[in-house]
Amino acid sequence: MTRNTVISVKNLVKKFGSFTANDNLNFEVFEGEIFGFLGANGAGKTTALRILSGLSSPTSGEVIVAGYNARKDPEKIKKNIGYMCQKFSLYNDLTTRENITLYGGIYGMPKALIKKRTEDLFERLSFHEYSDRLISSLPLGLKQKLAFSVAVLHEPRIVFLDEPTGGVDPITRRQFWEMIYETADRGITVFVTTHYMDEAEYCDRVSIMSEGKIVALNSPAELKRLYNAESVEEVFVKIARPAGTKTLSPEVKSENN
Amino acid sequence: MKRFLGFVKKEFLHIFRDFRTLIIIFLIPAAEILLFGFIVTTDLRNANIGILDLSHDEITRQLSDKICSSGFFIKSEDLLNYSEIDRELRKNKIKAVVIFENGFGRKLISEGKAVMNIIADGSEPNMASLVTNYITAITADFNSGLIQKPGSGNILVRSEVRMFYNPSLKGHFMFVPGVITIIMTLVCALMTSITITREKEYGTMEVLLVSPLKPVQIIVGKVIPYFILSIADAILILILSWFVFGLPVKGSIILLLAELMLYILMSLSVGIMISTVSKTMQQAIFITLVGLLLPTILLSGFIFPLENMPLGYEWFSMLFPPRYFITVIKNIMIKGTGLLYVWKETLILIFFTAVSIWFSIRNFRIRLN
Amino acid sequence: MRTILYLIRKEFLQIFRDRFIGKAIFGVPIVQMLLLVPAVTFEIKNVKLCIIDRDMTTESRELVSRLEGSTFFKVRFSTFSEPEGNDLLHRGKCDMILQIPSGFGKEQGLAQPGKIFVSINAINAVNAQLSLAYLTGVIRDYNLKVLTDNTDPGFLQLPPQIEVTNRYWYNELLNYKFYMLPGVLGILILAIGFVLAGLNLVKEKESGTIEQINVTPVKKYQFITAKMVPFLIIGLVDLSIGLIIGRLAFGIPFEGSIALLFLCSAIFMTALLGLALLISTFSGTQQQYMFSAFLFIIVFVLMSGVFTPADSMPVWAQKINLINPAAYIMRINRMVMLKGSTFHDLGRDIISLTMVAIVFTTLAVNRYRKTA
Numbered sequence: 001m002t003r004n005t006v007i008s009v010k011n012l013v014k015k016f017g018s019f020t021a022n023d024n025l026n027f028e029v030f031e032g033e034i035f036g037f038l039g040a041n042g043a044g045k046t047t048a049l050r051i052l053s054g055l056s057s058p059t060s061g062e063v064i065v066a067g068y069n070a071r072k073d074p075e076k077i078k079k080n081i082g083y084m085c086q087k088f089s090l091y092n093d094l095t096t097r098e099n100i101t102l103y104g105g106i107y108g109m110p111k112a113l114i115k116k117r118t119e120d121l122f123e124r125l126s127f128h129e130y131s132d133r134l135i136s137s138l139p140l141g142l143k144q145k146l147a148f149s150v151a152v153l154h155e156p157r158i159v160f161l162d163e164p165t166g167g168v169d170p171i172t173r174r175q176f177w178e179m180i181y182e183t184a185d186r187g188i189t190v191f192v193t194t195h196y197m198d199e200a201e202y203c204d205r206v207s208i209m210s211e212g213k214i215v216a217l218n219s220p221a222e223l224k225r226l227y228n229a230e231s232v233e234e235v236f237v238k239i240a241r242p243a244g245t246k247t248l249s250p251e252v253k254s255e256n257n
Numbered sequence: 258m259k260r261f262l263g264f265v266k267k268e269f270l271h272i273f274r275d276f277r278t279l280i281i282i283f284l285i286p287a288a289e290i291l292l293f294g295f296i297v298t299t300d301l302r303n304a305n306i307g308i309l310d311l312s313h314d315e316i317t318r319q320l321s322d323k324i325c326s327s328g329f330f331i332k333s334e335d336l337l338n339y340s341e342i343d344r345e346l347r348k349n350k351i352k353a354v355v356i357f358e359n360g361f362g363r364k365l366i367s368e369g370k371a372v373m374n375i376i377a378d379g380s381e382p383n384m385a386s387l388v389t390n391y392i393t394a395i396t397a398d399f400n401s402g403l404i405q406k407p408g409s410g411n412i413l414v415r416s417e418v419r420m421f422y423n424p425s426l427k428g429h430f431m432f433v434p435g436v437i438t439i440i441m442t443l444v445c446a447l448m449t450s451i452t453i454t455r456e457k458e459y460g461t462m463e464v465l466l467v468s469p470l471k472p473v474q475i476i477v478g479k480v481i482p483y484f485i486l487s488i489a490d491a492i493l494i495l496i497l498s499w500f501v502f503g504l505p506v507k508g509s510i511i512l513l514l515a516e517l518m519l520y521i522l523m524s525l526s527v528g529i530m531i532s533t534v535s536k537t538m539q540q541a542i543f544i545t546l547v548g549l550l551l552p553t554i555l556l557s558g559f560i561f562p563l564e565n566m567p568l569g570y571e572w573f574s575m576l577f578p579p580r581y582f583i584t585v586i587k588n589i590m591i592k593g594t595g596l597l598y599v600w601k602e603t604l605i606l607i608f609f610t611a612v613s614i615w616f617s618i619r620n621f622r623i624r625l626n
Numbered sequence: 627m628r629t630i631l632y633l634i635r636k637e638f639l640q641i642f643r644d645r646f647i648g649k650a651i652f653g654v655p656i657v658q659m660l661l662l663v664p665a666v667t668f669e670i671k672n673v674k675l676c677i678i679d680r681d682m683t684t685e686s687r688e689l690v691s692r693l694e695g696s697t698f699f700k701v702r703f704s705t706f707s708e709p710e711g712n713d714l715l716h717r718g719k720c721d722m723i724l725q726i727p728s729g730f731g732k733e734q735g736l737a738q739p740g741k742i743f744v745s746i747n748a749i750n751a752v753n754a755q756l757s758l759a760y761l762t763g764v765i766r767d768y769n770l771k772v773l774t775d776n777t778d779p780g781f782l783q784l785p786p787q788i789e790v791t792n793r794y795w796y797n798e799l800l801n802y803k804f805y806m807l808p809g810v811l812g813i814l815i816l817a818i819g820f821v822l823a824g825l826n827l828v829k830e831k832e833s834g835t836i837e838q839i840n841v842t843p844v845k846k847y848q849f850i851t852a853k854m855v856p857f858l859i860i861g862l863v864d865l866s867i868g869l870i871i872g873r874l875a876f877g878i879p880f881e882g883s884i885a886l887l888f889l890c891s892a893i894f895m896t897a898l899l900g901l902a903l904l905i906s907t908f909s910g911t912q913q914q915y916m917f918s919a920f921l922f923i924i925v926f927v928l929m930s931g932v933f934t935p936a937d938s939m940p941v942w943a944q945k946i947n948l949i950n951p952a953a954y955i956m957r958i959n960r961m962v963m964l965k966g967s968t969f970h971d972l973g974r975d976i977i978s979l980t981m982v983a984i985v986f987t988t989l990a991v992n993r994y995r996k997t998a
Contacts, residue, residue: 053841056998074997075843083841089834093643094636105632106842134643281917288925295940297928299752302938320788346795347967349957352937369786379797380964382805383668384935389792394759396790397766415741416765418758420748421715430749439924447920451913538912539825540646546920547650547817551658551810560933561666562753564674570665584718591749598717 004031006158006189007052012061014047021047023212025061029191031157034184036203037193038236043209045193046086046162052191053083053160066157079107082151082159082188086166088143090150092136096127099135100150107154121149141172145179152183159183161192165199177202197233206232208239215239264470264478272482279486282448286440286490290497293432299560300428301387307334307351309342314362320373320399324355329391346378353377353388422591433498434586435559438579441491441517442524442553443545448483449528450541458537472621480525487521488514507593516589516599519606520582526613533620553579578609629844633852637826641856651822655814655864659871663810667802673757676703676711676720683731685740685772692768693724698760715747722746722757796881796964803876808959809932811868815861816927816952819895820919823857824902828915840996850991854899861895862888872963881966890958890972893979897951900986907993926952954979 007029014022021044029035039045050056052065054074063070066080090099097118104114122128125145130138138146144164152159161180165173177199184190192203200206200220207217216223216239220232227235273279306324310317325332334345342354356374358364365371375392377385423430453476456462465475495513498504506513528545535541555561556570557579563571574580581602588594596603642648675693679686693699702720705711711723725743744761748754797804830836839849865888872878902919909915929943930936930952936944947953954975961967969976 050998054997055837055841075845078841079843081841083838085834085837087834087837089836089838091636091640091835092833093640098636098639102632102636103838103842106629106839106844108629275911275914278914278917281914281921285917285921285924288921289928292925292928296943297934298938299934300938301935304935304937343795347961347965348971349961349965349967365786365788370789371786372789372791375790375792377792377794378965379794379800380805380960381935382794382797382800382802384937385794385797386669386800389794390756390759393790393792394762396788397763400788416744416761417741418744418746420746420754423748423751423754426748426751426754428751431751443920444917447916451916455913536646537644539644539822539829540650542821542825542912542916543647543650543654543818546821546916546923547654547814550817550923551662551813554933555662555666555810561668562670562750565667565669565671566665567667573661573665587749588718592716594716 005029006031006066007035007191008062008064009048009052010062012048012051012063013059014044014051014056015059020212022051022058025214027207027214027217029158029189031189032184032187033204034180034190034192034202036200036206037191037209038195038197038200038206038232039193039209040195044212045209048209049160049162049191049193053081054078055083080157082154082156084147084151084159084161084164086162088147090135090143090147093134095132095134096138096146097131099146100153103150104153109154117153121153125149141168141176144168144172145176148176148179152188155186156188158189158191161190163193163195165194165196173199197231197236200232200236208236210239260469261474261478264474265481268479269482272486282444282486282490283493285444286436286494287497289436289440290433290494290501293429293436294501297432298428299383299431301329301384301391303331304329304353304384304388305333305351306330306388306392307336307342307345307354308332309336309339309354309356310361311359312357312361312363316362316365316371317357320357320396321355323399324392324395327391327395330388342376346376349378351378352381352384353392355392427502429498429502429504430591432559433494433502433504434583434590435557437491437494437517437586438520438557438582439553439559440494441487441520441582442527442579443549444490445483445487445521445524446528446531446545446549447542448487449480449525450531450535450545451528451538452479452483453529453532454535454538454541457532473618476529476617476621480529483525484518484521487525488518491517491521504590506590508589508595512596513586513589516582516585516603516606519603519610520578520585523578523606523610523613526610526617529617530613530620533617552577556580557583559583578606581605630848630852630855633844633848634855637852637856640826641822641860647822651818651860652864652867655811655818656867656871658814659807659810659868660875663803663806663872663876666806669800669802670753670756671697672700673698673722673753673760674702674720675699676705676714676723677701678705678708678711678723678725680706680728681726681730682728685731686726689726689742689765689768690724692764693761696760696764698757699764712745715745718747720747721753722761724761804878804964805960807868807872807876807878808963809956811865811872812930812952812955812959813927813932814868815864815891815895816898816955817923818864819857819861819898820902820923821916822860823853823899824906824909824915824919825912827853827903827906828909828912832911844996846994846996847991850903850987850994853903854896854987857899858892858895862891865891878963880963882962882968886969886972887959887962890962890976890979891955893976893983894951894955894958897979897983897986900983900988900990901951904986904990904993907990907995926950929953930956932956948978949982951979951982954982 005028009025009027012022012025013020025048037045037049051058051063051070054070054077057071065077068076070077100118101114104117122131130142135143148161148164165176180190194200203220205217205219206223207214209215218226223232223235227238229235229238308321310321321332324330333351336342336345336354345351354376356376358372361371373396375389377388379385420426456465466472495506531541531544535544556574556577563574563580566574585599585602588599677690679690694701703714708725714720715723723745727741730740730742746754746757794800873880905918905922906915909918929947929950936947936953958972958975961972
């Protein structure tokens, strides 16, 4: 299998004033893989993710996503990606169906296709009873699943997930990861940040960030071998301990919120 | 108590962190005072008029010069015929047309009588009647100049006039009390209604409610910083109006401040009341701004005198507290009268405050249960 | 285009999902117009008069009865004590004190004219001046009457008099409702559009939903347009409601072209919503937006000439009004509705209002950042 590069990051630096959130990042992501982006809170994951998805401009460095430069063509990148915020950001005062239709329409999907995908989605998630309810009334797990489904509704080349399983119960997390696998099987590259180390085991490759730098990048198996660890969690504790135990500076906190 | 003070301090910091809003809260009264000081006026000044002179004689020339040199009017058009009147008025270029009939001067001398006609643009009734009145008065003055010197024997009554409270007839004696009232009503109500609904909308109210603070303490704690802020705002208006218009406080400053505090308290409670009936900030703002803006301006006697309102409206306007406060301020600031003259209004304002607090507490309880 | 339609649909759904707002955007204008339009009048009548007649002669009574006969004045008090009169003035029980000193009647006809003393509450300067003008008029008539009565008609040659007649066009009876309705309607449309459109955008920022939009390929102009169109439509619906109320409840004539009025209102709404959205791009929270918007609303409304004559403002202030959408619409509303002004009459206003609309909207689109 030839590995097409869909994300290429070279010397990415992002500064907020005097604070460096991303300090010289370098990595590539290949088509169809599940790429885990690990790190403690405030390590700079979300900042990097926002740059990759065109929401924020890099201070310096070259970022190519889906063949487009993140500095020059963020709007072209946006056509080719899906994105799920850390904070739930579908419209709470719209129903499930209305949200799906809206985003389908925004991505220029034909009406019939929107309709078909919506029905498929309800079928797959056995969502029918919630289809015409306001999103605000949905349980958190369903909200997250829905947000993910909306992010891949238009079959983007890459989907970015920012801590998608924060606060959901273990069963839902498991179902959520099944959805991620299905998506990857369809050829969609999945770029996911998380701080649940067990989730890292599900990824094809993971990178571990600490204090704005990437300190490790490899497949979970290889990482465990290199660091002589039983689990990715152990690997993480070994490398990222300094950041993990330190109290976070206020800037870092607000950046992550 | 210590916990409560800590909470108040936190709320204070919260307000001061949003520096821009703070600036705007002080900019609003400043802008209004300057607006009324230098820009907005209900007077007649430099109104454009047109003259249709069908006679073109010495007398019509003299009279139109007299009208146009009065400072109230500017002659912007010389019209040639009747058909031009509608055209010019429709373009809004002029407010009125003065028409001198054919042979005006000749008729005046030979028949002792000539007719001058004013056509004013009634789409602005106030302007129209001002223009008509002023031109009529100038003409009457011109008339008495026509009386050929029969001595003062013809003038039987002369009036000596004293303009009380405002001898130089300045407009801002009317506006300053109005501005204070409008600002205090709307800004105060907006402040409390937004902060409290905000907590509701973002669910942080629940967090506060499970804290050891009592609900009343929470509300009071949120209101105190705004109370102090509003007093500062009111003092700014008083200082500005003193410096800009030289408008001093004739009566007791202590009384004035006490009344201001009462009114601020009332407006803040109205804001709380609004917040107890709205679910979102948007609703609260809509009720406060869209709902209260016009009634506050129109039914307070700020621009439009209440005495002239049609039957029934004088009663209706009694439901709107701003009118009482305007009376209070006018009395203390401009007339220099004491509590003896405003106790009735003061009691009514206390009543309104009590009602809004009672209503808020009731609604709040219902929501909590 | 399709994208915009999806976005507009979303905005409408959200606006009307809030049941209160959905009703209030139409309910508040209806109620306020019905209640407030008839309330207001500048017309002065019933100026409360206190008479101190120390003369008590036929002459003084004649003057007083003339004052009583006018609809402008209402004699509320009669007293002989000056302090009492002053106290009444102080307490606001009367607006004017007329004092006729003893000897008034006797002195008439002598070389000295009879004197009267007038005290007026002048806090409202305009009212005070008008009251004085009316009083002077009454006194002048009284003068003339005494002159003609007391003199042999053949003996006294009446001086030549210019007779002034006047007419009010477009509003023959100076009905204040005709004047207030277009103004009140304009302010309501302005306040509703300004408050809701701006808050709407800021709310998306505050709650984070704008992130999900920003990461889509939606174009900036599409997003801004979709935020404007619903409120533009709501504004025009409110305008129609207002016109119907004006017609049915107040019998306000409609002289001009309705299409022209709607065209101008649409341009006005665009300018207004453009500005609202521009301000909202500068605001991080709804509270911030609200106070900024309040500042603009209050300045725009008071400068617009809706309640006070815009032409009496200094020339530099009238220049500022060139970017004040409210100033245009107040003028245009009255001109089209009451005077039947045509597109040709309004040409310059329409062109500059359109420019204002373009500038504000363009700025709003440019200021809105999809990528930080």
